[in-house]
Amino acid sequence: VIPDAKYGDEVLTKFMNSLMLHGKKSTAESILYGALDTIEGKMSRE
Structure with a gap:
């Protein structure tokens, strides 16, 4: 499985x-x- 382009993660x-x-x-x-x-937006507000 090739990793995704944005995060480089195979699980994604x-x-x-x-x-x-x-x-x-x-x-x-x-x-x-x-x-x-x-x-990510909600986590950064906390």
Whole structure:
């Protein structure tokens, strides 16, 4: 498994592949990265 481009993590790639619907990896990528950005924003405010 090739690591993801943004974080270089193989686990994120595997999770992204499980999120894919009808082979739309770009959609899965935007969902996952959007969620991680939201979490990062909330964690930095605390």
